Amino acid sequence: MRRRQASLGDRRALEFRAFVAGAAGRLLHTATLLTAETPDDNPRARRLLTYALAHTYACWDRLRGEDPYDRARQFLATRFAREAWHHHGGALARFRPGPGTVLAALGPQERLILVLRLFEGVAEEQTAALLGLPRERVRTVCDRATATLLHPPRTPAPAAAKTVPS
Template sequence: MDKRDAGQQRCRAREFEAFVAGAAGRLLHVSTLLTAEPADANPRAQRLLVAALASAYARWEFLRGEDPYDRTRQELAARFARTSWHHRRRRGGLLAALTPQERLVLVLRMYEGVPEEQTAALLGLPVQRVRAICARAVSHVDELRRAPAPPSRAAVAS
């Protein structure tokens, strides 16, 4: 490796480190929402994010004007979709009650603001299907939010 290649490698590494410093927190939150794990105990979400970031680093020099956040989010969503059978109902709030597909569509559409058409293309689904899944997920979450809270353990014990 000559000096020029070494310099390019260092520059690439610095650019990627800057990207990770700015985007990792939000991407971890997205990953945590997808896996429906608690924010303070999210090993699957962390593994999902590390794999997506590793893939992004491997393709970093080939992005050529593409948005690295968007590409990494796409990779994160694709990896989640491929491994969603691992992410069945987990303790993690309202989203844990949704199916993995509902969580994926809801997080992409509502939290990340990805348009229906892009979400459909990413998941290989018709736009109408994405719209229906999102509507069902929003309705389900809304029902859960309105439901009365279960009694506390102290109230049950007395």
């Protein structure tokens, strides 16, 4: 019996390592897009990835035909939303990261929906169910975020230094 449990544990570890080798890069890219920071140094994205992979490993035996990538992505998205909501005064739409990427102009909810819909290719209905939002709200937020990226708000030009003739 002990030998059988050891072989099941070894198989589980090998399967999970293969999953991580194939999916970790894309999941890290998704986390980087969500946090809207530069890819070079993004500890928040790495932390989100670590949590998502740990959660996926913990429920590995219970997946039973479910795609582990979908489970990890779902956990990544909900963890990001929860952190943005709780750590920033309960206002998911008000938190903004420092300037880093083009997505920094968007709020967390807009980034989350845009990344899920356009980068990850999650259907509108699935995104709505995952986030607990009406489908129309997901469509509206995605359209607004796309418009913001395509037509960013104009910033005033820096004032030219005046030179005094001598």
